[in-house]
Amino acid sequence: MIIIPNEFNFEQENVLEAFVALAESIQAEEEKIADKIGDYAKAKDWDAVTKESERGQRMKQLEQQVLALKEEYTRISLIDEIGEGNAEPLTAIERTKWELQGDKIRVETETGGTPYSNVIPVSLFKEIANCALYLIEQSEFVKTSEVFKIMSNKIINQSAYKKAPKLPVYVTFKVLAKEGLFKTLENNSRKYELGSSKAKIEDWLNTLG
Incomplete structure (x- = not known):
């Protein structure tokens, strides 16, 4: 949904x-x-x-x-x-909050008005995260586009994101960055590296169910 x-x-x-x-x-x-x-x-x-x-x-x-x-x-x-005249806008990660709801993860991003939400199945969230982990092992960093190339068919077939299939990847990365498990490379917001150990990230993913 x-x-x-x-x-x-x-x-x-x-x-x-x-x-x-x-x-x-x-x-x-x-x-x-x-x-x-x-x-x-x-x-x-x-x-x-x-x-x-x-x-x-x-x-x-x-x-x-x-x-x-x-x-x-x-x-x-x-x-x-x-509204104009406010302080420098917060980053998308800073404006993001999430919660586990059964077998789904709800992620909300504040806009100053009504937040917009995305709901991702936990199973799909974990597959996206594990795909990113695998790619980081290969080259020490990963881009969302690389994960999407691998996961696009599964996202389209197993979720409601058929018209916006890249969104689950972006949302998953935002949550991982929010938790300090991933971090962007300095001076390059499109590349991510590990913000914690692989073992800790895998343990955290296992707590989701």
């Missing part, structure tokens, strides 16, 4: 998701450029290294602009809901 108080909140999630997807696509392009620079350096093609380095710098600036637009959109959205 998805509980969203008005259409605006659903659209807000879609816009934020689009900003994140664009930033991740640009970052993937940066990684390709970095690989090219390595190849050109091995070949001692210094002109090509310089050219690709300049291209990489422009791409990095573009990524930062997209992330800045995402933050500005968040501020505008919160001003619409909370």
